[in-house]
Amino acid sequence: MLMLTDICTGSPDYGFSASGKVAGRYRFARITDIDPLGRLKKNDAKFVDSDGGKILKENDVMIARTGTQVGKAYLYDPKDGELVFASFLIRFHLDPKKVVPAFIKYYMLSNAYKKWAEKTSSGSTRNGLNIETLSKMPVPELTTEKQKEIVRILDSLYHALSIQEDMISLLEQYVQDVFDYKSRELQFKGKLKELFILRTENKQNEEGGTIPIFNSGGISEYARTSTNVKESVIIPRSGTLGNLFYVDIPFAAGTTVFYTEMKKEKTGLFVYHTLKNYDFKKLDSGTVIPGINSDTIYQLPCMIPDNKWLHDFNCIAYPAYNKIASLKKKKEKIIEYISSALAFYFG
Known part of the structure; x- marks a missing residue:
């Protein structure tokens, strides 16, 4: 052996x-x-x-x-x-x-x-x-030639995966750049509590579940039921504080995150790109495990968009995120191919 x-x-x-x-x-x-x-x-x-x-x-x-x-x-x-x-x-x-x-x-x-x-x-x-x-x-x-064959196939899948990820990053950065540029036009100052309500759920894995459960590190497990929120931003409340997730699909929230319930329709991407400008690690409450409380988030200063500004931004942001959603599906499919290839060659 x-x-x-x-x-x-x-x-x-x-x-x-x-x-x-x-x-x-x-x-x-x-x-x-x-x-x-x-x-x-x-x-x-x-x-x-x-x-x-x-x-x-x-x-x-x-x-x-x-x-x-x-x-x-x-x-x-x-x-x-x-x-x-x-x-x-x-x-x-x-x-x-x-x-x-x-x-x-x-x-x-x-x-x-x-x-x-x-x-x-x-x-x-x-x-x-x-x-x-x-x-x-x-x-x-395995022979060297067989090893090279397996590597060649998996390398090609990883390359395809990297292309999808790069395109996703470029589109997200494009929307962030548009957001930052247009934000200079905003005149009304406020606080984040004016834009959304923070919710918690503490969902845990459920056998047979297909709904992704988000925790501060990303998707961790799956549940059978979701929240009733159509559009949300997942914000870490403990653990990895640097991660934010915009979601517009059925989801559930785990023990280490807040999720937002927007006070106004079609403000999810505005909130997401607003939150990306904060360094959440600096908001750590100072406990043994890194964490943020809801009051700290609610009191963060922000600009409040008027209807015209929001409409103009959304006309750019939502089509871009529709494309991102399509790219993410392709990314998930490539990851499935990688898993299948690993199972085929190695068991």
């Missing part, structure tokens, strides 16, 4: 123990910086001034050794810049003479690998993975 240690060179090591800052010499790669598709997130970055001898190099794969995301992996991409990996991660250096590194990246996204990681970590005394157990991770034995 082929094991991870058989396709690596050098000695694996643990990451750098430090506290990330908002600015510094190197980006600090943490468990929470890895997205579900094994990519480095662009938002909420932290930095360190010293590398601690833990700068990632090409063909390095870092693996979460503990926590709720134990086993999550990231293959270093030089396009992500210089990265120092954190202490709850373990680094292995893949040998390109023995394996196609991207093949291992994709294998570690498969259900087969995730089941192995879950079983192995839960069987340990500290409910985690270490260098010894990860070194014995079983690896599929």
Whole structure:
């Protein structure tokens, strides 16, 4: 049986123990910086001034050794810049003479690998993975040509996914730019409490549910029933405070978010782009877990649009977001293709 240690060179090591800052010499790669598709997130970055001898190099794969995301992996991409990996991660250096590194990246996204990681970590005394157990991770034995074929197919799907995501980002930024430019025309000052009511729901996963439940990190689970709100902005109240979500589909709200009920129709995108101009992390109430209370949000100053301004803005914003909705459906379909490909090749 082929094991991870058989396709690596050098000695694996643990990451750098430090506290990330908002600015510094190197980006600090943490468990929470890895997205579900094994990519480095662009938002909420932290930095360190010293590398601690833990700068990632090409063909390095870092693996979460503990926590709720134990086993999550990231293959270093030089396009992500210089990265120092954190202490709850373990680094292995893949040998390109023995394996196609991207093949291992994709294998570690498969259900087969995730089941192995879950079983192995839960069987340990500290409910985690270490260098010894990860070194014995079983690896599929395929020819180099077959590995390259799998990588080529999955790379093409990731490229298609990236195109959709870039188009979504460009459209959202276009609307934000229009909003910021036109906001200079606004004359009436007010507070956010004049625009919406904050609601909470505390929804949890329901078997057979198809309605997305939003928490501060995004969609977390699914419910059978939704709120009765047609258009809303999801605002974090604890946890990851930097995330905002505009929704115009049936949804449910989890324990870590507020959702808005607009006081006037067709103001959702105005509220969303108004809120994007606030740094919610600076509004942290200062408890152990980052959080914001409703009064803090209600008292934030804002401009109040008149009917003509709102009509002119909406004529630009809503068609753009209709296109964004279409792109998101394509994005979801590509993610389904990726999941199907992973299941087909790895089980």
